[in-house]
Amino acid sequence: MSPMSFNLAHSLPELILAVGALFLLLFGAIRGKDSDGPLTEIAVGLIGVAILTIILGAKTQAIVFDGLFIDDAFGRFMKVLVLLGSIVTLVMGQNFLALEKIDKFEYPILVVLSTLGALILVSATGLITLYLGLELMSLALYVLAAFHRDNLKASEAGLKYFVLGALSSGMLLYGASLLYGFSGTVSFTGIAAAINGQASIGVVFGLVFLMTGLAFKMSVVPFHMWTPDVYEGAPTPVTAFFATAPKMAAVAITVRVIITAFPGITTQWQQIIVFISILSMVLGSVAAIGQTNFKRLMAYSAIGNMGFALVGLAAGTPEGVEGVIIYMAIYLVMTLGTFAAILSMRINGRSVENVADLMGLAKTNPAMAFFLAMMMFSLAGIPPLAGFFGKFYVFNAAIQAHLYPLAVIGVLSSVIAAFYYLRVVKFMYFDESTVAFDPPPAILRVVLGVTAMLSLFLFVYPPLFTGAATAAAKSLFLP
Incomplete structure (x- = not known):
């Protein structure tokens, strides 16, 4: 098997969602308002296929894309949880969105893109992949929170989440830059080897800022302030999505970072x-x-x-x-x-x-x-x-x-x-x-x-x- 085929074989769920999201976007743009229903059904089908590829795929552990992405049992288990959260919330929300007259074709596309970011986040083996997955997941969530744009509470929820989310991303990036500066690498295993059980003040500060960004996504105290307002203001299917798929991904990457990058401290x-x-x-x-x-x-x-x-x-x-x-x-x-x-x-x-x-x-x-x-x-x-x-x-x-x-x-x-x-x-x-x-x-x-x-x-x-x-x-x- 060629290196490229090997890479793609171990990132098949992400590939399905990425190609599927591009297809959905083109289909929705061409069909316009007529595409609302079919797009949700296609998105559900895509996520369903992604679940099957994980369950029926190879069970071997592999690190691909030049060490940026890992396919292991932990990642596969958490990805199934992410995808189940996405597919069930998509199906549950169809009737609500239609009754509220906000069943726009962009909704399932944003859910698929956010889910794609969550899957990348779960399999991140370094700070760069972590940030790319986190931002892809979050950018779609910012739009979803304010999806009911004629509703004042929804607009307020989207704005609050965006502002606080941007702040948390900045903190996470600052922590990542400190860790890179004091370890000389962005990979989790490389950071663990560089630290070697000796936590300098710079590494501790980097860890604190990195955890701040991840704590925001998990909505844990003291970075929880966005949660009640966004849960209340966002459309209920969006709130259900917020409470499930992104939470699974945030907890998964927090566990992976802590266990693989900082085992000695x-x-x-x-x-x-x-x-x-x-x-x-x-x-x-x-x-x-x-x-x-x-x-x-x-x-x-x-x-x-x-x-x-x-x-x-x-x-x-x-x-x-x-x-x-x-x-x-x-x-x-x-x-x-x-x-x-x-x-x-x-x-x-x-x-x-x-x-x-x-x-x-x-x-x-x-x-x-x-x-x-x-x-x-x-x-x-x-x-x-x-x-x-x-x-x-x-x-x-x-x-x-x-x-x-x-x-x-x-x-x-x-x-x-x-x-x-x-x-x-x-x-x-x-x-x-x-x-x-x-x-x-x-x-x-x-x-x-x-x-x-x-x-x-x-x-x-x-x-x-x-x-x-x-x-x-x-x-x-x-x-």
């Missing part, structure tokens, strides 16, 4: 991860209590969940990384199910987002109330639902690494967070009915039902899922 990066993890868990648990808008509540829930995920990374062990991977996969399922419920909340053709609008849902739509209750119980971490297992794996890794205070704070934060999840259940089952929701589209019922069942029955045979996560985690620690 655990004390330095562990302090950063523990600090932002504690702040995120506490703020995500406390600040959500007073929220009345369901999307803002999910924003603070996302902040808290990212904090829980980082508990596993703080351990710095294969078991910790495995915990992060499992937690993110379960988080993806729970988030997609919850947003399917939010998209189903329409009264007389008008979209509603307040938690109080769920009052009496158990009487008017018992199936939706049951499935959404499963999502809330799972997010709260109540056994034997999937959310409990996600928290169990990350807390167990922290305990094995002797990070007892972090695990205790995590458990206490989880208990506090249970209040606002259970309040949603209380509204649905114990309050009087106000007005019934319009019947949701079949696809939303399917997504809500499937995700609820996955959350409910994961405990039946966990190895079906955890085996791949274990292999993915171990691949990061290979020499």
